[in-house]
Amino acid sequence: MTRQTRVRIADLPAAKRAQLLEALKAKPAAETTGPNHYDVVIMGGGVAGLTLALHLRKVRPQLRLLVVERLEHPVPETTHKVGESTVEIxxxxxxxxxxxxxxxxxxxIRKFGLRMFFSNHDNTDITQRVELGSSVFPPHATYQLDRGRLENELGRLCVEQDVELVxxxxxQQIDLAAEGTQHRLRVSVGDEEREVSAGWVVDATGRNHLLQRKLGLQKEVGHAANAAWFRVGHPIDVSTWTDDAxxxxxxxxxxxxxxxxLMGPGYWVWLIRLASGSxxxxxxxxxxxxxxxEFNTLERALVWLAEHxxxxxxxxxxxLDKVQDFRVMKDYSYSCDQxxxxxxxxxxxxxxxxxxxxLYSPGLDLIAIGNSLVVDLVGRSLDGEDVTAAAAIHDSLFRRIAEIWLAIYENQYSLMGNATVMSSKVIWDTAFYWGVFGLLFFQDRFRRVATSPTVANDLARLTGVSNxxxxxxxxxxxIEDxxxxxxFVDLYSPLNFMVKLHGGMADELTDAQFAERFAANTRLFEQLAGQLISTVIETHGGRYEDDHVVAQIQAWQRDPLIGELVAAYRRDRRRNPTSEGWMVLGAGSATNHVSTIEEVTYA
Known part of the structure; x- marks a missing residue:
C-alpha cells in the first residue's frame, strides 16, 4: 500500500474507513488459505534452496514451505555438481x-585445510615446489563434500520436517504480486500443472537465473575466467608422488x-578427495x-595437464578408465544489481x-550468509513488520561483501605463478576471511551490522584497506623477479595472528565485546598491511639501478593510505607484535617468527 493510498484512507469517514479495512482484510485471508498457498516458495532444490528451507523450518516451525526442484531425487552421489570444498563459514x-x-x-571427509604447490619450472617433482599449507589441523573443522550425497541428505531432512519438496x-510462470497480495506461480510436475500462491518467493535455481532474468538484474564483472572439471573413481594422492622422507x-x-x-601462471588445478572414494x-x-x-573437452584437458x-x-x-564425468563452465563469474x-x-x-x-570455496559461504539474511527478512515480515528498509540494508551489505570478495580474484590470476607474492596474499586473504567475514558470521552479526555504527564504520574502513x-x-x-x-610455508601454527583470528571467530561475545573485537581486528589488519608494505619497500629499497623499482617505491611513498597503514604498523608493532613469517621474500630475507600466541592482544 502506497503512502498516498494510506493518506486517502485516513481521510475517509470513520464508518467508510472501517468498512474498507474489513474488505481489505478479507481478501488476503482468502488468498492465504487452502492447500495451494505457501508462506514461502523456494524455486530450486539444490544446496542453496534445501538449506534455506531447513533454516526457515528451524526458525519458523509453522511456516508452509514449498521447494520446487527440477531434478528427481535421489541425485547421483559423486557426479552431481561442483562445489565440493567448504571453509569455516x-x-x-x-x-x-x-x-x-x-x-x-x-x-x-574432514578437510586438512587448503594446500598450494607453486610452479617450479617443469613441475615434474612436487618436492621442488614451494608448498603453502598447515602442518596441523586447525580447531574449527571444515569438510570435503560429495555434493550429491549432501543434497540427498538435505532432501531427506526436508521431507522428514514436513517441507513440501516436489x-x-x-x-513455468511467475507473476510477482503488488504490495499486499500474493505471488502466483504455475508449476509443472510431469504432465500435470498446478497453480500456487506465496507470500514470499525465493529464487535458488542457480544459473537458470529465473528472477534475475525476469527482472533484468544481470550485472557483469571484470573477472574473466573459465573452468573444467571431472571426477575419477580412484583416490589420487599427492603424497604418493615422492618418497622424500x-x-x-x-x-x-x-x-x-x-x-x-597446483598453482601456475594464470591458472590453478584443484584435487579434492571425496568420501565416495572418487x-x-x-x-x-x-x-x-x-x-x-585449450581444455574444454576431456581430451584437450589431458593435453593441457600434460603441458602444465x-x-x-x-x-x-x-x-583414465575410471573417469566418471566431465563438465565445463565458461566465463563463470557474475554479479547482480539486487x-x-x-x-x-x-x-x-x-x-x-x-x-x-x-578459489577459497566462497560459494557455500555466500549461500550461508545470504540464507541467514533471507530468514531474517521473512521472519520479520511475517511478524507484521514492513521490511522494505531492512531488505535494502541487507541487499546493500550483501553486495558490498561480494564486491570485497571479488577484488580478491579480479586481475589477480596473473599472480598465481609468483610464489613469493602469492604466499603472502593467501595468508592475508585467509586472515581477512577469519577476522572479518568469519567473525561476523559466527557471531550472527551480518543481519545486525546496520544497528552498530562503529561496526559499520570499521567495515567501511576495512573495505578500503582490503582493496x-x-x-x-x-x-x-x-617488481618481484x-x-x-x-x-614449506606454514600458514597457521607459527603465525600468532592466524591462530588468534581463527580461534576468535567462535568466542562468546556480548554486543559490546563484539564491537571491541571488530575494532581490534580492524586495527590489526591496518597493522598487518603496514607490516607487509614496509617489509617489501625495505627489501627492494636498495635497487637504485632499476628505474621501474624506484618509481614504484616512490609511488607507494606518496600514497596517503599507504602512509596511514605504515604509520599504524610503526605505532602498534611493539605493543602488539605480529609474526613476520607470513612474508616469504627469498634467500637472505628476514622471516623471524614471533612464536608465542599470547603476544597478540585485543586492545
Missing part, C-alpha cells in the same frame, strides 16, 4: 546452524585430505592467459544471484 552453517554435524563427520518439477615428514596430517591446489580434479584459468578451447602439470597428468593417465526486495517480497540466494570464483592491499599485491608482483627456493 559454510562448515559452521551446515554443522552448527542446521545441525548436520553427524552427517558431515560420518558421511563426508522433485521432477519446473516453474623430509618432505613427507613436515606435516602431521594426510595431504590428500587437503583441498590441494577424486574431483578441476582446471581454472584466466581467459587472457589460457584459452578455454605433467606429474599430475602422469598419475591421472594410469586411471538480491533482496522487502517491498516486492522476493529474494535471490546462491548462484541465482552472484557467483565469484571457486588497497589487493592492488599492492599486483604492484609488488611487478626473484624465485623462491623450494620450501
Amino acid at each position: 559454510a562448515a559452521h552453517y551446515l554443522r552448527d546452524v542446521l545441525g548436520l554435524g553427524e552427517h558431515l563427520e560420518q558421511r563426508q 522433485t521432477g518439477s519446473r516453474v 623430509d618432505w613427507q615428514g613436515r606435516v602431521e596430517g594426510r595431504r590428500e585430505l587437503s583441498t590441494n591446489h 577424486i574431483s580434479i578441476g582446471i581454472v584459468a584466466d581467459a587472457k592467459r589460457h584459452s578455454f578451447d 602439470e605433467p606429474q599430475c597428468h602422469a598419475e591421472l593417465r594410469q586411471h 538480491v533482496f526486495d522487502g517491498n516486492g517480497r522476493w529474494c535471490l540466494t546462491g548462484e541465482s544471484g552472484i557467483f565469484l570464483d571457486p 588497497r592491499v589487493q592492488a599492492f599485491f599486483r604492484e609488488w608482483a611487478g 626473484r624465485e623462491l627456493e623450494p620450501r
